[in-house]
Amino acid sequence: MLDEVSKILAVDDEFINLELITAIFADDPNITVLTASNGEEALEILKTHSPDVIILDLRMPKLNGIEVLKILKSEVSTSQIPVIVLSGDYKERKNALKIGANDFLSKPFDAEELKLRVTNNLQIKKYHDIIRDLNEILQKEVRRKTKELQSALDLAKEAEYEMVVKLGMISEFRDEETGQHIRRMSYYSKLLAQMAGLSDYEQNLVFFASPLHDVGKVGIPDRILRKPGPLTSEEFEIIKLHTVIGAKILESDPRLRTLQAGKIIAEQHHERWDGSGYPKGLKGEEIHIYARIVSICDVFDALTSNRVYRPAFSIDQAIGLMKKDSPVFFDPKLFSLFIDNLDAFLKIRENFKD
Template identity: 45%
Template sequence: MNDSDRRLVILIVDDEEINLKVLSGFVESFGYDYRLSDSGHDALEMLDQADLVLLDVMMPDMDGFEVVRRIRKIPGYQDLPVIMATALSDQRDRLDAVSAGASDFITKPVDATELRIRLDAHLRLKRYHDQVMRYQDNLERLVAERTQALEEAQAATVAAHLETLRRLSQAAEYKDEETAQHIERMSRYCALMAEKLGMDKEEVDLVLHASPMHDIGKIGIPDSILLKPGPLTPEEWDIMKTHTVIGAGILDSPSSVYLEQGRIIALSHHEKWNGSGYPRGLAGEDIPLYGRICAVADVFDALTSRRPYKQPYSNEKALSIMREGRGTHFDPDLLDLFMDNIDSVFAIQRQYRD
């Protein structure tokens, strides 16, 4: 399904013939091919034809929630993009869709422009994910072929692996009108804190290379939301928050310690010490340590950097805001550690200035 010279295929699943006609007309006008299915059972037999599934929720025999749960249990389809189309507007229904394994949801009646944006974003995300997985597969084969006598070549391969991950991370930051320097500053703040916590060199190095992947999920967020100069609506904010889950999905690879820790950071760096963060509402030490470290470093750099919706704050103003979040937003011990080493933080900030 990865041939670059063919049109991508959307599998449209709906038990209403009129909906199939309308959605297939939209999809065709966007330049995609499509396949049609009027039941969940038939759709499960057609997955090998699909690059993305556009799935109705309310269907007889097997509803959309059950269909997506079954898709996620099939080897090789855990990362297939599934967008659920529903007339249900209750937040509980949307959470049920995400819990079942849906990549996204869209409300009926479907708006053509919104549908195109969602399809384009998730198919673009799938291409990035496939690139990472292909690179990971190639890396594993290469390492398997090498012996201890090729340590130098293996070291060069690992360096190339890290550079690829860093460039993918930069791609997400550039989409957000940030710079590669944001990644450098933020990752080095994280490494500084890891070092001051007494972590060994290998773990400090792991934090340094995994933390740049914290916002890689922004690749899957529409530009109309990501670059919006004003406040987001509640619906837009719900979509924006999914970048944590999207990022974790991109980086889900237990065979790479860098990807695995990047996944943990992507999923947890917006959790808050008092449990009011997202996406899982974790609190205190239930939040992974790397995520808590990243939260401090990322917020400081965000506050002191320009964004589409704000001018940069001074260091003094940023630190004042962060002190107000001690014990609520931030792990109090980690925030204290950051403040105790603020001269080193400022040195990193000056070295990697935009």
């Protein structure tokens, strides 16, 4: 016996068969029998009731059993209801099984066999319902846990970025730059990476890694780093070492992708398109695209910011200088993207003023 009330829908155009099916289950308080005398009536009942098993005669007027079966199995709301077809024709039963019938009985049917087949299919339906409910519960739990995990990941990312910014600021404070310079670099670099067609993953990688471009300045003496006048050739050679120092600081496990990207940027952001940069004299696309992106953004921000040795240039002056030197310094495609979308970069500059 089933411990819950189950519904059976019997569909047959012969009244005596409906009476017989109802009588078969009359002594079972856990089973309710609904009846329909044709296919159309059965479909109407299904609009307001959800039976656990359908007993379906195949030969009926108006809408025959095969047509009803096709409708049942094509609708999401009824496709999982077990259907036991009644037919005395072997080919009809075989065709019904192909369409999706779950079981069959020859007609005229044996009452005891009908009861056993219905009971078995009710049990199968019950197990399917339990599995469905469990899946729904699990899906809700997975969604909840996923949401919690995503919140934790977002917080971790925010914390990672803040740590990267603070690390970058260690050197920038000594160079009399600000945390806003670090943040501008992140947003400038991500925007240019997006315009260059980098994936979302790489855009975010550049966003997190670009603040580390000058971390190597922690190894440069204050007397050189903060010197208000022109540097001697010897002092400039020492300044150039910040790229090498930065790369050394950021050496790490290859799985730490942000630090790996930061190492590339720190080491290569002073390389020049024509090969005249440092520390390795890389040329053209030998320079990693992350460093080529950061190079443009860094020069723009440096020119438009106050420095210990000079005041900030105006936007027009800065762009003029960059255009003049672009064949030497910058990837021409990236520089064109930067110039063509200058307003977007100026908006970032406005949002993160010193």
